[in-house]
Amino acid sequence: MSIRPAKRLPKRFRRPVSQGTRAMVQRRYDRHRKLRWDLWRRRIRRLMEKLGKLRKHMAVAAVALILLGISGFFAVALFSPLMRVGEVRVIRTDTRLDIEQVQSLLSPLFGKHLLLLSGYDVRTLLEEGMPDLQTVEANKDYPSTLVVRITLDPLITRLTIVGPEEEGVPEGTIDYLTSEGVYVSSGRASGEALPVITLVDWGARPVAGETLLTPEFLLRMAAAERTLSEQFGQEALERTAFMRAQEFHLKTAQWTLWFDMRSSLDEQVGRYRIFLREVPAGDVKEYVDLRLKDRVVYR
Numbered sequence: 001m002s003i004r005p006a007k008r009l010p011k012r013f014r015r016p017v018s019q020g021t022r023a024m025v026q027r028r029y030d031r032h033r034k035l036r037w038d039l040w041r042r043r044i045r046r047l048m049e050k051l052g053k054l055r056k057h058m059a060v061a062a063v064a065l066i067l068l069g070i071s072g073f074f075a076v077a078l079f080s081p082l083m084r085v086g087e088v089r090v091i092r093t094d095t096r097l098d099i100e101q102v103q104s105l106l107s108p109l110f111g112k113h114l115l116l117l118s119g120y121d122v123r124t125l126l127e128e129g130m131p132d133l134q135t136v137e138a139n140k141d142y143p144s145t146l147v148v149r150i151t152l153d154p155l156i157t158r159l160t161i162v163g164p165e166e167e168g169v170p171e172g173t174i175d176y177l178t179s180e181g182v183y184v185s186s187g188r189a190s191g192e193a194l195p196v197i198t199l200v201d202w203g204a205r206p207v208a209g210e211t212l213l214t215p216e217f218l219l220r221m222a223a224a225e226r227t228l229s230e231q232f233g234q235e236a237l238e239r240t241a242f243m244r245a246q247e248f249h250l251k252t253a254q255w256t257l258w259f260d261m262r263s264s265l266d267e268q269v270g271r272y273r274i275f276l277r278e279v280p281a282g283d284v285k286e287y288v289d290l291r292l293k294d295r296v297v298y299r
Helices: 019-079 099-105 119-129 215-232 265-278
Strands: 087-091 133-141 145-152 155-161 174-178 183-186 196-200 238-242 247-251 256-260 287-289
Touching: 087 099, 099 119, 119 133, 119 145, 215 238, 215 247, 215 256, 215 265, 256 265
Parallel strands: 087 145, 155 196, 196 238, 256 287
Antiparallel strands: 133 145, 155 174, 174 183, 238 247, 247 256
């Protein structure tokens, strides 16, 4: 049996409702709606609090896992034999670099922990047997390979050593000087285009790796040669260096000029300029000595 839809009572059957009753019903309705809203709000707040606590627990768990992973990594890195140096790879930047010598110098590093190895340790070992060492780059190729890139001081001149009791030079080797004045004897270097310096006035034949001439001496010689070319149009054909006397001779097409390290190059060039102005070129047959402060001696 179907139920008829609800309809308002006819006006004659309605009970009169006072204004106070209407206000009481409205207040009760409003209070119930507010209570329902407060209930939902409390439920949402409790849910958010639980989610916040869950997030805190998850964050703590994540931090704990990260710390555990880091601790495990360092434990493996410090105590695992896989992290010890088992191979040294050398990158050659110069043809005169002796790979076998480098491997021999770095042999104490084999078996050491790669993580605790520093570039200072590598350089200290190389400096003991390579006086012409310029720069060292040490990189680590984990788990057990040390990659070393070595740069040597550049060669600036070929060296001819003459003097008393001349000893034979090992066959196939050539003498050089680096930019730091270090004596190098090598058969691997390609220095055919380098200028040649004749070295005299030495007590005992130099040993490879010994510093023969200071960088200041080499710079002074190069500056003197450049000054002769730029200011006087004279090219140095031969260069002779005297170790103990700390002087050098530059032979030009006209004569040989004598320089030393006691006075400045500007003073010696000034004396040479005055000499050219006052002395006829035909009077000089052999050399011009620019070392003395108060006069120029020539022959």
